Amino acid sequence: MKRSRINEIIEIAREAFETVGFSLPPFANWTVDDWRDKGPEADEIRGCMLGWDVTDFGLDDFENYGRVLLTMRNGSSKFPTPKDYAEKLILDPENQKPPLHFHRHKMEDIINRGGGTLMIRLYQSTADGECSEDDFTVQLDGVTRSCTAGEVLAIEPGQSLAVPPGLIHQFWNKEGTGIEIRGGRYTVSGEVSRVCDDWNDNCFLTPCERFSTIEEDEPAVHFLVHEYPPA
Numbered sequence: 124m125k126r127s128r129i130n131e132i133i134e135i136a137r138e139a140f141e142t143v144g145f146s147l148p149p150f151a152n153w154t155v156d157d158w159r160d161k162g163p164e165a166d167e168i169r170g171c172m173l174g175w176d177v178t179d180f181g182l183d184d185f186e187n188y189g190r191v192l193l194t195m196r197n198g199s200s201k202f203p204t205p206k207d208y209a210e211k212l213i214l215d216p217e218n219q220k221p222p223l224h225f226h227r228h229k230m231e232d233i234i235n236r237g238g239g240t241l242m243i244r245l246y247q248s249t250a251d252g253e254c255s256e257d258d259f260t261v262q263l264d265g266v267t268r269s270c271t272a273g274e275v276l277a278i279e280p281g282q283s284l285a286v287p288p289g290l291i292h293q294f295w296n297k298e299g300t301g302i303e304i305r306g307g308r309y310t311v312s313g314e315v316s317r318v319c320d321d322w323n324d325n326c327f328l329t330p331c332e333r334f335s336t337i338e339e340d341e342p343a344v345h346f347l348v349h350e351y352p353p354a
Contacts, residue, residue, distance in 0.1 A: 124177070124178075124179045124183070124185060124335040124336070124337055124338065125337075125338045125340045126337055126338065126339050126340055126341050126342070126343055127340050127341045128185065129177045129337065129343070129347070130341065130343070130344045130345075132177060132191050132214070133175055133177065133191070133344070133345060135191075135214065135304050135305060135307070135309070136175075136191045136193065136212075136214040137151070138304055139214055139238065139302050139304060139309045139311050140193065140212050140214075140311055142237075142238075142302050142304075142311075143236050143237030143238060143302070143311045144237070145212060145236070145311075147193065147195075148173075148195055150165075150168050150173060150174055151174065151175070151193055151195075153174075153345065153346075154344055154345060155342070155343050155344065155345065155346060158346060158351065158352060159352075161354065162354045163354040165354070166354060167199075167202065168351070169351045169353070169354075170199045170201045170202065171194075171196075171197040171198060171199045171202075171206075172194055172197060172319075172321065172348035172349065173194050173195065173196070173197060173348065174193065174194060174345070174346070174347070174348050174351075175191075175192075175193055175345050175346075175347055175348065176190070176191070176192040176193070176194060176321075176347060176348045176349075177189075177190070177191050177192075177335070177347060178190050178332075178333065178334055178335045179335050180221065180222055180327075180331035180332055180333065180335070181331050181332030181335060181336065182222075182331055185219075186216075186219060187218065187219060187220065188219070188220060188221065188222060188331075189219050189221075190213065190219075190221050191213065191214040192211050192212065192213050192214075192314075193211060193212045193213075194209065194210075194211050194319070194348060195210050195211065195212065196208065196209055196210040197209040197210075197318060197319050198318040199318070205318070206318065207317065207318055208315070208316065208317065208318065209314070209315075209316045209317065209318055209319040210313070210314065210315050210316075211313065211314040211316075211319070212236065212311060212312075212313055213311070213312045213313065213314060214309055214311065215238075215241060215294065215295055215296040215301075215309060215310040215311065215312050216295075216296055216307055216308070216309055217295070217296050217297070217298045217299070217300075217301065217307065217308050217309075218295055218296070218298055219295055219296070220293045220294070220295045221293050221294075222293065222327050222328065222329050222331050223244070223246070223254070223291050223292070223293050223327070223328040223329070224291065224292070224293070224325055224326055224327045224328065225248050225252070225288070225289055225290055225291045225292065225326050226286075226288050226289075226324050226325060226326065227288060227289075227323075227324050227326060228288055228317065228320075228324050229288060229316050229317050229318070229319060229320070229324050230285070230286070230287050230288060230316060230317050231285075231286050231314050231315065231316030231317070232283045232284065232285050232286070232314070232315045232316070233278070233283060233284050233286055233292075233294060233312060233313075233314055234282075234283040234312060234313040234314070234315065235278045235279060235280045235281060235282050235283070235310065235311075235312055235313075236280070236311040236312060236313045237280045237302075237310070237311050238280065238296065238300070238301040238302045238308075238309055238310035238311050239280075239296050239297055239299075239300025239301030239302070239308060239309075239310040240277050240278070240279055240296070240297040240300045240301075240310070241277070241278040241279075241294055241295075241296065241297070241310050241312055242275050242276070242277060242278070242294060242295055242296070242297050243275065243276045243278055243284055243292060243293070243294040244273060244274070244275045244292065244293050244294070245259075245261065245270055245273070245274060245275075245276065245290060245291065245292050246272050246273055246290075246291040246292075247259040247272070247289070247290060247291070248289045248290070248291050248326075252326055252328070253328070254272065254273070254291055254328070255272060256272045257272065258270065258271050258272070259272075259290075261276075261284060261285065261286075261290070262284070262285040263276070263278075263282065263283075263284055263285075264282055264283055277297065278294075280310075291328065294312065296308065296309060296310040297310075321333050321334075334347075334349050
């Protein structure tokens, strides 16, 4: 993935997040140069991977398979009193999806924070981590709803879906809806969850990489969450 595209999409995400009313934490603005002055006082940001996260999952098809996230809160056993929760903002372009995946341990709510309509495809997982053909139920804003295998739910602004461990999912912004920025349309979703461990807790149904290989075609403006220099 090209660094120039990462720089560009972070600026689009920043505009979309602020459009729906989110003031971002200070570290969202820290540049590569700012990090030269950050010592151990910023170790929670480093160790819990707070900040910008842009990936094409190693598939080299970012417009169709990608994610732009800002992790605002997270925990880690590296710290004496670790948080047991996490919160993220996610930029959802029209039709851009993550690969189908589930989590071994993480329970999360996926929330439409504003913009357009969030589409979420769901399957229950089998014992060997594949898509089950069985029906199942989910909690949509505290209300139990029946789903069929592969059903796609439309989540409007303000609505949220609870995603327990083992529930296969992917989500994207419905075409033709959302905030217009630089010729594209975007919805902003949020994730409130148990601690997020992106190294060990993601189970993708097709082979991919959680963090992209980056082509440095221009200087980085911001470090991504897996790039921070040590104190």
